[in-house]
Amino acid sequence: MPDTHPIARKLDGRADATRRRILEAALAEFAEKGLAGARVDEIAARADANKRMIYAYYGSKEDLWLSVLEQAYTAKRDREHALDVQALPPRDAMAKLVSFNLRYTAAHPEFVALLNDENLNRAAHLKRSEEVQALYTPLLDTLRAVLARGEAEGAFRRGVDPMQLYITLVGIGHFYVANSHTLSTIFGSGLTTKKALAAREAHCVDVVLGYLRP
Amino acid sequence: MPDTHPIARKLDGRADATRRRILEAALAEFAEKGLAGARVDEIAARADANKRMIYAYYGSKEDLWLSVLEQAYTAKRDREHALDVQALPPRDAMAKLVSFNLRYTAAHPEFVALLNDENLNRAAHLKRSEEVQALYTPLLDTLRAVLARGEAEGAFRRGVDPMQLYITLVGIGHFYVANSHTLSTIFGSGLTTKKALAAREAHCVDVVLGYLRP
DNA sequence: CCAATAAGTAACCAACCAGTTATTTACATG
DNA sequence: CATGTAAATAACTGGTTGGTTACTTATTGG
Known part of the structure; x- marks a missing residue:
């Protein structure tokens, strides 16, 4: 189904963008400080996203x-x-x-x-x-x-x-x-x-x- | 002065032993978990020393x-x-x-x-x-x-x-x-x-x- | 045995931090 | 424009953690 519901598309688009921003921010933070040194709050700030979304998307x-x-x-x-x-x-x-x-x-x-x-x-x-x-x-x-x-x-x-x-x-x-x-x-x-x-x-x-x- | 005060010798000996135990424990803990992942309490426990002594000896x-x-x-x-x-x-x-x-x-x-x-x-x-x-x-x-x-x-x-x-x-x-x-x-x-x-x-x-x- | 000092201890604290809860906002459709 | 749902937010929580304070124990010369 290449043509999904436009609603889903739009929402997915925004959600995907947030997901991607979080992933990029996490890459930077983790690479800079390691797993133990990285801070979830800092990742959220770098991604310009809410911390809650990190847990929603990545667990x-x-x-x-x-x-x-x-x-x-x-x-x-x-x-x-x-x-x-x-x-x-x-x-x-x-x-x-x-x-x-x-x-x-x-x-x-x-x-x-x-x-x-x-x-x-x-x-x-x-x-x-x-x-x-x-x-x-x-x-x-x-x-x-x-x-x-x-x-x-x-x-x-x-x-x-x-x-x-x-x-x-x-x-x-x-x-x-x-x-x-x-x-x-x-x-x-x-x-x-x-x-x-x-x-x-x-x-x-x-x-x-x-x-x-x- | 190879022959320092016996009191200093004895105490230094005990202190040095503690210092060494702390250093060895810290090496193990740091190598295992990195600087950010290592825990000072854990180092003290491994060294069988009091946490306070870590700060007294190493700052x-x-x-x-x-x-x-x-x-x-x-x-x-x-x-x-x-x-x-x-x-x-x-x-x-x-x-x-x-x-x-x-x-x-x-x-x-x-x-x-x-x-x-x-x-x-x-x-x-x-x-x-x-x-x-x-x-x-x-x-x-x-x-x-x-x-x-x-x-x-x-x-x-x-x-x-x-x-x-x-x-x-x-x-x-x-x-x-x-x-x-x-x-x-x-x-x-x-x-x-x-x-x-x-x-x-x-x-x-x-x-x-x-x-x-x- | 007692004073002086070094070594060691237990309990505590304030900041931090991963993870949650309750709530609000954005948006496509009928 | 009302409605249902996905996305996002702010505020909070309980456990953790680096570091500290007040106190006790050990040692030995006088």
């Missing part, structure tokens, strides 16, 4: 956290899915995967913050998520395919475990973004400038491609 | 957090300082640095948790730490020396940025430990078994040495 603070987390996963999954590297030679394809990951991570520190805090909570919320799909990561499949192709063509070394490489590939970007503040106390601030990010991107590509040489 | 929850953080840094720094790799050939030395880092990280997930939470707080506490020494990391100096030696001997590729390599080396261990719970939802649990850690260690060494080949 509880923890349920809201899970919704935010699932949405963040979905957003990244969508971007990963849009990656098309199968036409590229293995080394170019791999370079693109590494670059994509670093750029996405740097552009979405909220995702990094959410992930860290969810791990602090032993992934308790994700584990009870019904959207198991949220955990599926297209990047892993793509990586596996590129790796297999590169091995077959002799472009990559043999015997590389896709899981290990995936964790390494994601980790070298994630750690840089997640710990930029403490790293800044060691190396001086300026790790998040365009120039510094470009240098990090080049290094990450170098590391992965350098390692994969036969 | 406030945030000051206690900083003390815990500094102690964790100091502990790691001490272990890094005990590393002696200058007598080893560059590749062996580098392998030892990578192995050390992964093992230390895996053995001290509390340090990882503290670091993540401190970064969530934009390193606000470390930045106002008077023990600037806490930020100094011997591993970086050692890495720099090994890298220079390996380059000079032709064992490593040229032009590697020590900072980038340091971040990569630490990151590939840190991310694995910090995100083991969400990674487990993807790859199935069992990432922290002895076997899995040995596999990760081997991979990390392979990546760094593979990358550094000339």
Whole structure:
């Protein structure tokens, strides 16, 4: 039924807008302060919504956290899915995967913050998520395919475990973004400038491609 | 004055023991729940001490957090300082640095948790730490020396940025430990078994040495 | 044994905070 | 314009939590 009742449409539209504002505000608040540090009142204020609506739409603070987390996963999954590297030679394809990951991570520190805090909570919320799909990561499949192709063509070394490489590939970007503040106390601030990010991107590509040489 | 008043000694001894119990309890509580999620009452209970003593000895929850953080840094720094790799050939030395880092990280997930939470707080506490020494990391100096030696001997590729390599080396261990719970939802649990850690260690060494080949 | 001081305790408090209740407002339709 | 319903609001509540106050216990030199 694409043509639902106009009344429902209109009301849904307003309600949906509120839902979306709450979700966006929650993302910002949770990413900034973590689950325990975030304040429901503050989320309501940021969303310019009444606190009651948060409970009406999302049930509880923890349920809201899970919704935010699932949405963040979905957003990244969508971007990963849009990656098309199968036409590229293995080394170019791999370079693109590494670059994509670093750029996405740097552009979405909220995702990094959410992930860290969810791990602090032993992934308790994700584990009870019904959207198991949220955990599926297209990047892993793509990586596996590129790796297999590169091995077959002799472009990559043999015997590389896709899981290990995936964790390494994601980790070298994630750690840089997640710990930029403490790293800044060691190396001086300026790790998040365009120039510094470009240098990090080049290094990450170098590391992965350098390692994969036969 | 090695022989201070016995009265002071005895009392200091009892006081120091309480201080230490509080610090240990705080480390456990903070690592488990983060700064915002940790409860001062719970720390007092874990330490089998009165809450008042926490404030007498450490001033406030945030000051206690900083003390815990500094102690964790100091502990790691001490272990890094005990590393002696200058007598080893560059590749062996580098392998030892990578192995050390992964093992230390895996053995001290509390340090990882503290670091993540401190970064969530934009390193606000470390930045106002008077023990600037806490930020100094011997591993970086050692890495720099090994890298220079390996380059000079032709064992490593040229032009590697020590900072980038340091971040990569630490990151590939840190991310694995910090995100083991969400990674487990993807790859199935069992990432922290002895076997899995040995596999990760081997991979990390392979990546760094593979990358550094000339 | 007694004074002096350090260490430790129990009870308390005010601010905070997740979650609720009672009520009002907005809006499409008959 | 009256009416039913979805959306939104203000005010409140009970438990929690960082921090404090007033008081007790332990230790030892004189």
